[in-house]
Structure formats: C-alpha cells, structure tokens
Amino acid sequence: MIPFLCFHLAPQFYFPFSGAVSQAIDPDITWFQNVIRPGAGNARIERRAFEEVASYGKQLGLITEVLLEQATRADGEDSEAVRKLRAMQLQIEGIKAQEYGLADQALVARVIQALRNGGPELAVLARQTVPAIEPGPQPVEQP
Secondary structure, three states, X not given: OOOOXXXXXXXXXXXXXXXXXXXXXXXXXXXXXXXXXOOOOOHHHHHHHHHHHOOHHHHHHHHHHHHHHHHHHHOOOOOHHHHHHHHHXXXXXXXXXXXXXXXXXXXXXXXXXXXXXXXXXHHHHXXXXXXXXXXXXXXXXXX
C-alpha cells in the first residue's frame, strides 16, 4: 500500500464557514431588464438597436411580413412552415387586437370617471382630448 494515498482518498469534513465555501460575487440584475443577454453579441449595439430603432417584436414582425410576402410570391402553394408562420402571425394579431381593446376600454372608463367627478379637471381634459379626436393634424394642449 502506498502511504500518501490514504490522505488523498480520506473523507473530507467541512465545518460551517470553512473548507469549500464559495460565494457568487456577480450580482443577478436580470430582474431589472432581462431583454438583452450578456452573450448576445455586442451588448451595447444590441441595447441601442433595441432602444433607438425597434423592439424585438417590431423586428420579428417585419421579418415575418417580408418572409410571408416572399413565400406567397414564390409559388401559389404554401408549405407547412409557411402555414405555421401565417397561423402564428394571426394569433399574434389577435393578441394585439385584444390588448388594444382592453386599453381602449380602460381609457373610456377613465373618461367616464372624469365626467362623473366633474370639476376644473374636466375642462382641461376636454381641451386636450377634443382636438385629438377630431380629424386633421391639430396640436394637443399640454397641461
């Protein structure tokens, strides 16, 4: 038997705060903005493109529209992938319509509440919303 192997193969016991204790120093701040991952190419370029040009949803929407248009031009019959993409686009459009409808309902409810409350705020609201609702480009008064 080789005597130095007995120390290497011996069981190791660690008491609290000793031995194999490790701590992750890199803080996890993905709760703040988890849109751009650190490994996504150049993070500064990705962030600026996302903030200044178009969100990922707008980029994917445009790519989807172009792809479906090109697929329609290529031949009259759609492949399975094109049908799936078209169905996905229709589902997303349905979600958008539903969300915009909810936003419209919330806006109407807030206007009705303002009408019930009355007061000077109602006059300010009327001055701001009536020009925005009427057709044609008209400036909206700032409060």
